[in-house]
Every structure is written in structure tokens, then in C-alpha cells.
Amino acid sequence: MGGVARALLRRAVQAALVVILVSALCFTLVRILPGDQALRIAEGRYGYDRVTAAAADAVRAELGLDRPAIEQFAAWVGRLARGDLGASLVTGERVVAEVAYQLGHSLMLALAALAIALVIGPILGLFAGLRPGGVVDQAGMVGAAALRAMPVFALGIGLMLVFGVALGWLPVAGFHEAENIILPALALGLGLAAASARVARDATVAVTSAPFFRFALLRGLTRAQAVWQHVPRNAAVPVLAYLGVQLALLVEGVVVVESLFGWPGIGHALSHAIAARDVPMLQGTALSLGLIFVALNAATDLAMIALDPRRR
């Protein structure tokens, strides 16, 4: 299986690059953000109203923030190489432990969103593509364009207003009940579903006008038989390829949606870490998001190889 080994090797190299670039970028960005890092950390620990310049100085000394930047970075890279992401500057918890807890929630949300995207999108696209210009096609594609054009935060607030406030069917925040995941997963998954519906629609049109589909009909298969035998697998190849590109949106959306719905995942932790200038947490969460992106892409690659024998 040369194709599988090649794909995994490529993604492993990408993962290594993600680790190096993300950690360096996080470290630099925090340093050039306006405001005093030590003061922000002290605020995080003691509260806005009780923080003093003395407390900030104490934090600076304790965490070695007054050492040269290059020295701090070298120390962090040295720990990273041993698998140690350090401790949160605010809570003092190990970053690995915090991230491990959040990772589960984020993965659950991401997979739920992907499931929604893969159930709604390709099926809608298939039916739209089987009758180009028909009712399903026109209505579905207008809906898909609208959903696709809407920013994730606007879609999330819209869902909250409709299902949480007006109808009162679903909770707008929280994470202890199963129903809590529905709205954030929809907010995240509908945009992806819209994009994959478009691709699935075009792929279906392309497959049903391909010579091999025509040949299946001429051999005597009914249209339904020919569609069932030849369309799904052939149309799935471009849908998956495009999904791989779309995964960047998923990772980006996780940050927005988790903050919006108070979902205790990595994206939520990332935005908190930025506000608190909690460099180890920022690096840990950004790294995790980057690696999730690479892992999902590797899974996409493997699925493509399984679907399309020409890639093996």
C-alpha cells in the first residue's frame, strides 16, 4: 500500500511543521500584543479590582518574564521536546491535563458537526444533482448559498434566538446534557453541510453524464440501479477532497462556536488564554487545534484512498 504510506508520511511531516510554527508564532504574538503581560496574568489570578503593581512585579519575577525572550523560548522548546507543555500561568494546572480534558469536548463537537455535514450535505447534493434545475436543486442550492454566506457567529446567535429563546426547545449554553451539543454542532455543521451539498450536487451531475453511467443504462440497468451502483462512490471522491479543504473552517469555527455556547473545549480555552496572556495555555491549545486539523486531514486522505483505487 504505497499510497497509504505516502499519505501518512506527508501528514507526519505536516504535523512536525505545525508544532514548530505554531509554538513560535504564539510565543511571538503574545509578546507583541499591547499591555503588560505580567499585569494581565496577575489580573487573571487575583481579579481586576485587587491587582497592584507589586502583584504584577511578583508575577514577573516568579515566572521569569523579565528574562530575555529568546531564553524563555529556548526553555519552552526544551520542555516541549520532553513532552512537557508546562503549567498554566493563571491556574497553575498542568497544560497537558487541561488540554486533555478540553480535547475530548472539542473532538465530540467537531465530530458531531462533521456527522451533520456528511449526512445533510451529500444527500441533499445527490438529490439536487439527479434532477439539475429541479425543485430540490434550486431550493437546496439557494439555501446552501445563504448558509455558506453566513458567518458562524451569526448563524450560532440565530439558532439560539430561534430554538433557545423563541421556541424554548433547546438550551443555549451548558455541556452536561446530551441536548447541549445540538445547537453548537448545528452552528458548526450547517456551513460545512452547505459547502459539501454544492460539491456533491456538481459531482452527481458529472457522474450521471459520464460515459460509464451512460453505458450502465445502455446495458439495461434501470436509472435507479445505475445511480445506486455507480453514483455514490464516484461522487464521494470530490466531496471528500473538498471536505479536506473545508476542515480549516471547522477548526476556526470551533473557536467561535465554543466561546459562543460556553462549550468547555479547546477553542474556548484558547480565547481565554489570549485574553489572560497565558502563554503555555495558548501554545498548548493552538498546538492541539493544529494537530486536530492535521489528524482530520490524514483521515480524509485515508478515506480518499479507500474510495478511489486510482490513488493507491
Place this chain on the structure above:
Amino acid sequence: MTPALTIEDLHAHAGDAVLLRGVSLAVVPGVPLTILGETGSGKTLVAEAAMGTLAPELAASGRVALGGAVSEAGAPDARRGLWGRGIALLPQEPWLALDPTQRVLAQVAEGHRFIRGLAASEARARAREDLAALGLADAVRRYPHQLSGGMAQRVAVAAARAGGAPLLLADEPTKGLDADLRDAVVALLRGALEAGGALLCITHDIAVARALGGEIMVMLRGEVVERGPTAQVLGAPRHAYTRRLLAAEPQAWAERARPVPGAEVLSATGLAAERGGRRLFAGLDLAVGAGEWVAVTGPSGCGKTTLGNILLGLLQPVAGAVRRRGGLARTRYQKLYQDPVATFAPRLDLRTALAEAARLHAVPWAQVAAMLDRLRVADALLDRRPDQVSGGELQRIAIARALLPDPVFLFADEPTSRLDPITQQETMEVLRDVSAERGLAVLLVTHDQAMARKVAGRQLVLPGP
């Protein structure tokens, strides 16, 4: 014997243009019927009428009797229920007619399962037998991209016939195939006949008609101009058009004096080339003189095109060197491609395309116009796009374009393989005239042995894998 297919008094027209005029035929089991004609003769419309897939905007009349039922020729879907059961269509370019994501066995088994209604396991067993009978027992688990052109052709035959249709309809079954594969396809079609089937074959290739034997119909502009036993029609043609078609076969071309090679324009020593790590040829020496014709022949994939591209400097050889005559611009070494459509910008009218090339080579338009006139390209054609003229017209325009920089060497890569026989002959005549006048050396890649023998001063045969 009861005919498997009868077509009576088939007419079709699109607006004022009459496309078919009173075509009648009967195909009986065991005797192949070949319809011979060039592009635009209406022969493919006859096949579509038999299947019942004529475009609805063609007003068609006539009757088709198939599988014991008579229906109107133009009625949409009238014979839809007989596809695969009563009539099987062999696709053109079978490598495109197979699902790229499905194994060969599954594609053949579909016919047994969905048309004959067998259980899945039984259908697979039958498909395995079909493929084994065609010498494909080892290929059942392959995907289409792992098949050669000839294997894909056999799989397509097995898939088309799996539903059990007694009548096989083959529309240009040898399109795009070299001579060896063409013979294999003819053998395959004959095999179907010997198993008790009926065969209607539509082709522009006289060699296919001759090899199939049986009965033949010659079509011209929507009409049958001559019909009868194949041996008799091809041996003693009565209609002027049939005689013209036969005269267009390369072996029947008039002998011309072979040009005496002039000063050397190009030489190569010790050439070697590889493709995908596989050695194509090695230690090849070649020298071409002005006005000389060298034919390069050999089986598909033996590196004929690669050799030409190396001589032009488009590819680097693995070993050896090419020497072109000193003091000449690179553009004096030109290439004529197999598929002219692919060499023109699709949305640009031909006049603009030619004018740009003329400007590039600083050739006055009057000279271009004179060459086009010489090649019998009507001026009005130039206002069309490449897909709006015929293949023969476009290839003649491509020749005019390749001649703009006044080449001393032309690499002609199967320049007529997609043309009808008569157009092929005319195109080759013009090319030979120009070559003789200008001392243009030509390296001709061809699958057609007869043509190579007829036009080339010498032949270079690449051994192949």
C-alpha cells in the same frame, strides 16, 4: 432465418437538413452487417435509431422491429426495455465506459444480477466464467485503470453482453486503436457471432469491414448508396463513392517518386529513453536529410512519440545526443499533433489564432492566405471556433500553422489517425506536395503499416516492450 433487427424506411431531418433518407436493413444471426461511411454519413444515427436514443429534436420516421416487437423509430424510450436484453451496445472508447472505482468482476456481474435477475453470488460466478472465456481470468479483481486498452475492450464486451442480448451493436469499435488491437476487436466480434449472436457494426474503417465479412452497406449523406455481400462490394464496387473510399486506402494510393534526401537537417546518436523507469529504446542512431520521409512504427507504448519529442528537444534523452543543423532557429523544427482540436485555443476563432501565429513569426497574412488556399481551406471557415469545423479541416489549418515558421523538419505524430479515409488521403497528399517543394523533412509516426510503406523513404520500427 428471422432477423434479429429490422429497420424499415428510416428518415430523419433536423430543420431543413435531411440526415437520413429511406434507410432499411435487416440483421440476421450469424451474418455480420457492416455500415461503412464517413463522419456525417448518418451511420451513427442508424445505430441510435436501433437503440431508440435518437435526439427528440430530430424528426424521425420509420419502423424498428426488435425482439419480436415493432415500434416507431423516433418514439422516445420505445426500446428502452430491450437494452441489455434484446440489444447490447458496445461502447466507443471502452476505457471510459467502465466505472473507475469498481472492480472488473462487479461491472460484468451487474448484467447477470440486475438484468437476468440472478442472486448476487450466482451473478459473480457467471461473470467469472464470462471473463475467463475472454482470457481475463486473472483480471477479475482489477480496476479499469489497471487494464490495457485491449483488456478494457474485452471487459466492455463481457459487460454489454451479460444481460443476454442476442444482437450486438458496435459503433466505431476500433476508434483510437492500433492495428494489433483492431484485429483483436474484430476477432472478439466474430466470436460473438459464432456463439449464435447477430452483429451490426458501424465503422469508417474498410479493414474492419473486410475482416468481418458478411454483408455491407455503404452510406453517403444519409443514404445507402450500395449494399451486398462484403467480398463482392469491396471487390467490385459499383457506386462511384465506394470506389473513391477504396481508392483512399493507403495501399491503393498512387505511387509517387520518393524524394532523394538532401543535406542533413537532423541527426541523433546513441539515443536512449525511459518512461516510468522502463527502458523504451537504447542505442538508436538516426539521420534525416532535407525532403526525406521517415516513418516510425511499432506497437502502442513503444516510445514513438517520445522519440519525436526528443528529436525536437521537447524531452531530454537518458543517453545520446541530438544534433540539429546549425544556424537555424528552434522554431524551424515543428510538430503536427494527432488531435488538432487540442492544439487550438477552444474559445478563439481560427482567424485570430492564425493571425497571432503569423505575427509571432513575422509572416505576412497574404502568405498565410495563399497556404490556406493551397490546402483548400475556405476563408469563411476561419471565422469559426476550433470545435465548429471538421477534424479534417482543422488538421489542414494546423498544417498551415505548423508551416508558418518555414520548418526544415516536421514531426507528424499520427496526423491523420482521427480523419476519415478520404480526408486522410487528401491531407497526406498536400503534406507530400509541400514537403517536395520546400525540401521539408518529415518524421511520420503511424500505426498504419500500409501508409508507412506508401509514403516513407525508409522505416524505423521500434520493438516495444
